[in-house]
Amino acid sequence: MNLWYTENHSPNVRFSLEVEEHIYTGKSDFQKIDILQTLEFGRILTLDGLVMCTEKDEFIYHEMITHVALATNPAIKKVLVIGAGDGGTIRELTAYPTIEQIDMVEIDKMVVDVCREFLPQTASKLDDPRVNLYFEDGLKFVRRIENDYDLIIVDSTDPFGPGEGLFTKEFYGNCYKALKEDGILVNQHESPFYAEDALGMRKAHQKIVGFFPVCKVYQFHMPTYPSGHWLFGFASKKFDPILDLDATAWNDLDLKTRYYNTDIHVGSFALPNYVKEQLKDVE
Amino acid sequence: MTNFLQQKVPIMEALNQYKSMRVVPFDVPGHKRGRGNPELAAFLGEQCLSMDVNSMKPLDNLCHPVSVIKEAEELAAQAFNAKHAFFMVNGTTSAVQAMIMTACKAGDKIIMPRNVHRSAINALILSGAVPVYVNPGVHSELGIALGMALKDVKEAILEHKDAKAILINNPTYYGICSDLQALTDLAHQHDMLVLVDEAHGTHFYFGDNLPASAMSVGADMASVSMHKSGGSLTQSSFLLINNDVSEGYTRQIINLTQTTSGSYLLLSSLDISRRNLALNGKEIFQKVAEMAYYTRTEINKIGGYYAYSKELINGDTIFDFDVTKLSVDTRDIGLAGIEVYDILRDEYDIQIEFGDIGNILAYISVGDRHLDLERLVAALAEIKRRYSQDKNSVFIHEYIRPQVALTPQEAFYAPKQKLPISESAGYISSEFVMCYPPGIPILAPGERITEEILDFIQYSKDKGCFLTGTEDSDIANINVLKEFVE
Numbered sequence: 152m153n154l155w156y157t158e159n160h161s162p163n164v165r166f167s168l169e170v171e172e173h174i175y176t177g178k179s180d181f182q183k184i185d186i187l188q189t190l191e192f193g194r195i196l197t198l199d200g201l202v203m204c205t206e207k208d209e210f211i212y213h214e215m216i217t218h219v220a221l222a223t224n225p226a227i228k229k230v231l232v233i234g235a236g237d238g239g240t241i242r243e244l245t246a247y248p249t250i251e252q253i254d255m256v257e258i259d260k261m262v263v264d265v266c267r268e269f270l271p272q273t274a275s276k277l278d279d280p281r282v283n284l285y286f287e288d289g290l291k292f293v294r295r296i297e298n299d300y301d302l303i304i305v306d307s308t309d310p311f312g313p314g315e316g317l318f319t320k321e322f323y324g325n326c327y328k329a330l331k332e333d334g335i336l337v338n339q340h341e342s343p344f345y346a347e348d349a350l351g352m353r354k355a356h357q358k359i360v361g362f363f364p365v366c367k368v369y370q371f372h373m374p375t376y377p378s379g380h381w382l383f384g385f386a387s388k389k390f391d392p393i394l395d396l397d398a399t400a401w402n403d404l405d406l407k408t409r410y411y412n413t414d415i416h417v418g419s420f421a422l423p424n425y426v427k428e429q430l431k432d433v434e
Numbered sequence: 435m436t437n438f439l440q441q442k443v444p445i446m447e448a449l450n451q452y453k454s455m456r457v458v459p460f461d462v463p464g465h466k467r468g469r470g471n472p473e474l475a476a477f478l479g480e481q482c483l484s485m486d487v488n489s490m491k492p493l494d495n496l497c498h499p500v501s502v503i504k505e506a507e508e509l510a511a512q513a514f515n516a517k518h519a520f521f522m523v524n525g526t527t528s529a530v531q532a533m534i535m536t537a538c539k540a541g542d543k544i545i546m547p548r549n550v551h552r553s554a555i556n557a558l559i560l561s562g563a564v565p566v567y568v569n570p571g572v573h574s575e576l577g578i579a580l581g582m583a584l585k586d587v588k589e590a591i592l593e594h595k596d597a598k599a600i601l602i603n604n605p606t607y608y609g610i611c612s613d614l615q616a617l618t619d620l621a622h623q624h625d626m627l628v629l630v631d632e633a634h635g636t637h638f639y640f641g642d643n644l645p646a647s648a649m650s651v652g653a654d655m656a657s658v659s660m661h662k663s664g665g666s667l668t669q670s671s672f673l674l675i676n677n678d679v680s681e682g683y684t685r686q687i688i689n690l691t692q693t694t695s696g697s698y699l700l701l702s703s704l705d706i707s708r709r710n711l712a713l714n715g716k717e718i719f720q721k722v723a724e725m726a727y728y729t730r731t732e733i734n735k736i737g738g739y740y741a742y743s744k745e746l747i748n749g750d751t752i753f754d755f756d757v758t759k760l761s762v763d764t765r766d767i768g769l770a771g772i773e774v775y776d777i778l779r780d781e782y783d784i785q786i787e788f789g790d791i792g793n794i795l796a797y798i799s800v801g802d803r804h805l806d807l808e809r810l811v812a813a814l815a816e817i818k819r820r821y822s823q824d825k826n827s828v829f830i831h832e833y834i835r836p837q838v839a840l841t842p843q844e845a846f847y848a849p850k851q852k853l854p855i856s857e858s859a860g861y862i863s864s865e866f867v868m869c870y871p872p873g874i875p876i877l878a879p880g881e882r883i884t885e886e887i888l889d890f891i892q893y894s895k896d897k898g899c900f901l902t903g904t905e906d907s908d909i910a911n912i913n914v915l916k917e918f919v920e
């Protein structure tokens with residue numbers, strides 16, 4: 152038996168994982184959902200044939216999308232998470248006793264159902280009493296909210312398909328409106344390396360810069376994402392992620408993390424020149 | 435039985451059959467199924483170019499259909515409940531012109547509202563027919579032109595008993611419908627033909643609970659833009675005839691200006707779209723109406739925008755409303771429709787159908803996805819948050835009653851002089867001025883230019899409307915009649 156999962160990382164580059172078992176396949180109103188058991192990366196979730204999350208490297212993504220904002224402003228109490236159907240982002244957030252409310256808006260209920268069943272590693276904390284699940288369009292959800300959240304995390308898929316609306320100017324503008332006056336927006340910011348991803352990165356940056364006084368990008372290493380070099384955006388009405396980092400306070404919380412630490416926090420904002428140039432071009 | 439017949443697509447079937455015969459082409463078009471123009475074939479697709487063929491025996495001829503085009507036209511006529519349907523390849527413009535030129539010779543009168551599409555007045559220039567304008571009402575709050583009031587049409591008919599026809603624009607771009615049945619009956623009592631510009635009403639023939647269609651009330655001719663709500667390729671359209679209108683004479687009129695090389699891409703798109711509408715139209719337009727309803731409701735929740743619908747109905751000038759249309763009044767956020775239209779495109783990558791001074795119109799169709807509707811609503815909410823101004827900053831102009839001095843044809847061909855537009859008040863215009871879209875003339879040939887009209891043109895320009903119509907492409911100068919006419 153020689154079964155391999157292959158995904159195009161660019162039109163001319165492929166990435167393959169050896170598969171032990173095709174555990175689940177289904178089609179929701181929005182996308183095709185698959186769970187595969189792989190030899191190297193454990194269980195993986197794919198949407199429309201693109202890897203979203205693997206048991207082996209999801210910690211990198213989920214730690215970096217959450218702790219940077221929370222170490223910058225430890226007073227965050229009310230959080231909105233958009234996307235994130237696998238539950239990994241929620242799992243990280245629930246580690247903070249200071250967070251009082253987490254609203255999660257995922258357009259595709261089936262993704263959550265499938266992850267609850269097959270990916271308990273990430274979905275385990277979705278039943279935390281502080282978590283409210285809403286299954287609807289994220290763009291529609293934020294449109295109705297004003298001055299309400301301390302943190303919004305946009306844990307979206309790519310800027311094509313069901314996640315398209317989460318890369319638009321109207322969405323970022325609505326997020327700005329939904330945040331309190333010291334609110335922070337963290338978003339999945341694509342990658343600088345391959346042309347198509349880089350275009351998504353530049354467009355997202357261009358749109359966010361128009362709204363937020365503080366607008367930074369930070370990086371992390373994600374082995375299963377195209378090129379392995381991935382970015383998140385950090386935008387805020389007030390806080391600077393480096394100047395306002397309260398490292399002692401965060402370290403005193405004594406949270407167990409495998410990727411994030413307060414040194415990485417600072418270092419992740421140091422970007423390669425080719426990335427800086429691309430971002431500067433659209434500012 | 436009807437449905438069974440409507441499954442046929444004679445033109446598409448003939449094209450497929452022809453392709454499978456692998457006939458060697460020593461005829462036009464010279465690209466020879468794309469082989470002679472690889473760049474074009476790569477861009478549009480080989481399949482597309484292989485269907486771009488010439489009229490010939492197995493594929494019939496649009497100028498004189500005897501086989502597959504004839505059959506396809508008969509199926510279309512059946513689907514629309516008309517006596518005959520003509521396949522048109524030069525837009526609804528050509529259908530509107532054929533209606534008017536079939537009904538009227540030079541000097542014949544035709545009763546019409548002044549807010550017709552330019553194609554109707556163009557037909558008057560071509561034919562020499564004489565317009566008798568009926569003022570459309572203007573909605574006192576929304577400022578949009580309405581349907582024709584029955585009373586006004588009656589007056590016009592009694593005053594011009596020799597008129598040959600009346601032209602009704604139904605529905606308007608915004609979705610406003612006139613009392614088509616009553617207008618048709620009235621005109622028929624006075625032996626006038628009823629011509630309907632139904633460019634925005636193709637779906638009336640297929641959906642449930644939609645306003646009455648021209649053929650259903652017994653109108654004589656109708657122009658339906660299949661390429662708008664019907665889903666066919668841009669530029670393709672149907673002309674429908676009914677009652678005693680002669681098929682042969684109408685065809686002769688069409689052939690006065692129609693190409694002898696009708697495009698099979700357009701013809702097959704009409705054929706395939708007609709089948710789709712006949713078989714699935716009910717569900718399609720049900721879905722479109724639901725999407726429009728949802729979006730309208732969400733837009734109205736934002737506040738400051740007014741997405742209107744059936745509540746406007748007043749029994750006469752708004753006899754009915756087309757709920758598939760999404761027209762939105764924007765003035766309460768202090769922005770002209772055209773400004774919202776520009777911001778949507780420039781800032782949010784959303785292209786809508788048009789914006790005028792008071793309104794925007796977003797075209798909703800079966801091709802829309804829910805997430806795109808959410809984007810439109812969210813962008814409108816953002817535009818309100820970021821750009822709204824004092825609500826008195828946009829003002830609506832009253833309907834300007836045209837002062838017609840000469841027929842459009844006389845004025846267009848009369849000796850003329852060029853004047854800076856700002857100095858032209860008092861003169862008779864020899865040409866059009868209009869915003870496009872919607873393409874409804876502000877000024878038509880033969881009409882006196884007034885300060886009021888010039889103010890409106892300047893205001894539209896300032897707000898960013900795309901003005902067109904004059905020989906001078908900058909609309910800085912206008913051709914007026916040399917002779918001063920009282």
Ligand SMILES: Cc1ncc(COP(=O)(O)O)c(C=O)c1O
Binds near residue numbers: 530
């Ligand atoms: C009312 C009306 N009639 C006729 C036409 C002409 O249609 P076409 O552009 O297909 O020639 C239009 C086009 O916008 C229209 O709005």
